Amino acid sequence: MSDVRHPTLRAQAIWGERRAGGTDVMDRLHHGRIAAPIVDLRDVPGLDGVGPAPGGGLRVGSAVRLAELAADERVRAGWPALADAAGGLANPQIRNVATFGGSLLQRTRCAWFRSPDFRCYKAGGTGCPAAGVDHPWHAPLSTGPCVAPHPSTLALALLAFDAKVEIEPRGLIEVAALYGDGMAAGAEHTVTEEELLVAAILPPPRPGAVSGWFRVASRGRAEWPLVEVILHLAPGFARVAVGGMHSVPARVPELEAALLAGAPLDPVVATLAASAPHASTSTRTKFPQLARAVEIVVARLGGVPAALPAPSFAPPAVPAPATPAPRGRR
Template sequence: MTAVTRPGTLVEALAGLDRTGALPRAGGTDLTACLGTGVLGPAPVVDLTGVGELRGVDWRPDGSVRVGAMTGVGELAANPRLVEAYPALAATARVLATPQVRDAATLGGNLLQRNRCWYLRNPAFDCFQTGGHSCPARTGDHLYGVVVDQGPCAAPHPSSLAAALLVYDASVLVAGGDGAGPDASGSPSTAEAPLADLYDGSDPTRDHVLAPGRVLVAVTLPAPVRGERAAYRRATGRSRSEWPLVEAVVRLECGRDGAGPVTRAAVAVGGVARTPLRLPGVESALVGSLPGQAPGPEVAGALADLDELCSPLPSTGYKVDLLRATVLDVLERALGVPPV
């Protein structure tokens, strides 16, 4: 039977994790499955649900917001102020999994979850992430694998919220690690870094780079801007409760409170690579686009250039067209282009 400790403070949680081999548990929607199927070996668990420092939405004087890692995915989709300030994030959270999972799942858990490769999840196989020396998906069934090939592992990163947070240039606050204890005031040692730094597509052994013993404390988003237009879209094999084959999220800053031309664009995609990706070429091409009008030839050219980004595996070539179509769809939704 798994030993579970339930600390009440972040300092206590870090002490329970530091050099003990214990696993942190947030909502438990993925960790429970990983322990049950053998993706993770038997280990003690540190339950973070009672750690108050990891919860809550803290609005700062400059308009930015700090969202605790234990904040529920359902709250991201329903909190009125978050929905108004960060519509791309709210739109993404709103369609994840099922209402029951959204109520249990957390922001931090979504960002740090394990990939859904069926070879990883099957104890009959070894892969880079379970101590093996190969990726059986590359020579086996990789229908849902990467189309942007960043490294030896062929499994796409599973976090939709990571893609949404990329378009806001979010950062993460991390505590603990390397035996670091509390500072003179009794607070745990922390460090802040861009959210993108959580991921490294060239490392096939893990889905994020957060070291054992460290805890994701919060995510910080910069102050919202007026005139933002946003949309999220995913392509799936069925209409509900399905992992995306390709997903895209877009955030447009427009003049005249959203009615004028695009002055800045951010576009991110998931389901296609070992990490969520920004598409700078598409972003640049969108500047000057007008709400209510279809994207111009510059955007069409940038979408065509996505072919050069892609290096599909034998069974993932279909994702090249799907990527272009999904990105175009989400751009048109954000711009408010009337349906044909």
């Protein structure tokens, strides 16, 4: 039986399995996948709340519940794909307890990892028992030895919005640095036992931006995705973050370029499929699904926003200040 600690200081919330909403940790506890003491973040201060970030962005605390995130008017207005995804995941009861940070740092949902009968890379073993199995849940574009897709939809939203995450004591880092390149098969993220995920910082909304989320799954609710996409589009700008295909949350620049060029998506996904490291009969079916998912979101968003025309006049020169600003040490 695992012990549970209830620290009341952020500095104490280290060394162990961090538990927030418990929707991942309790699952792993019941599958015998928790060895360390559980560190319950319930009483740790400063992890909750949604509020303004410097420069017009938004700061989302790691302990914010998914239901709160989905209902927050600021998120809905400025970063709608994040709100849509938070409100569409899992089921209402899970969303009432699961947290933003927990979604970002949950462990893989791979059935082989969760089964006590196997010992894969992520369970401290030395192989991937799923690698030779043809299963549509596997991630064909994984570049590392683990074939499980990364489970965090909200990480895709952070990627699509070029957000950063605040890790104590490491500081503010890019989302890509939070997850690495997928080559470290033993871990889903780079947060160590001495570190704590505190918040995410979303940059201000771009002018004319639209965003949306679509999930391809075997049933309408409470199911993990086969493929999912989050699109963030603005004039001359496209972000396409894709789930179900990689072992880390990832953007697909080839799809972004195709959207900006108005090019068809099927040749793009066909090229991706041809070079996919873990392509199989089942996972090849996910590539056309990916193209359709992107097209569905684009259609829902009313198309790709047209690039702004180049200015036909020279921009006005910025007048020099009347009094030069003092220079030197302050």
